[in-house]
Amino acid sequence: MESGFDAGDMEMTTKEAAAYLSGPVGSEISVKFLYGLRSLSRGPVVEKRGRRLIYRKSTLDAFLLENGTDPTAWYAGMWREVAGQLRAIVEATGDEGFNPLISTLEKRDPRDDWDPDDAK
Numbered sequence: 427m428e429s430g431f432d433a434g435d436m437e438m439t440t441k442e443a444a445a446y447l448s449g450p451v452g453s454e455i456s457v458k459f460l461y462g463l464r465s466l467s468r469g470p471v472v473e474k475r476g477r478r479l480i481y482r483k484s485t486l487d488a489f490l491l492e493n494g495t496d497p498t499a500w501y502a503g504m505w506r507e508v509a510g511q512l513r514a515i516v517e518a519t520g521d522e523g524f525n526p527l528i529s530t531l532e533k534r535d536p537r538d539d540w541d542p543d544d545a546k
Contacts (some may be wrong), residue, residue, distance in 0.1 A: 459497070
């Protein structure tokens with residue numbers, strides 16, 4: 427059985443991964459920001475070894491290639507997903523108390539057809 431690990435694929439701690447991502451981004455990415463992305467399932471793929479999180483250079487590069495170097499774009503769609511989850515709760519329970527929150531969350535994300543290059 428062949429391992430998926432490339433001998434040249436460097437492993438990094440969260441602090442090292444944040445520093446690595448900071449380079450292409452052009453500003454500092456904090457460990458706290460990286461943890462936030464992970465908790466929202468928006469961050470790079472990570473391996474868990476006991477209590478430690480291990481990032482690989484190849485997965486960080488793939489994350490940047492797929493998501494770009496704009497940290498605000500890394501959160502794209504997040505509010506829509508949360509609103510969708512709340513909408514499912516409303517449908518399952520019949521409790522419409524979440525509707526104002528759903529409306530607010532849907533306003534936080536840019537429209538799908540919005541292009542940042544068209545911004546004035």
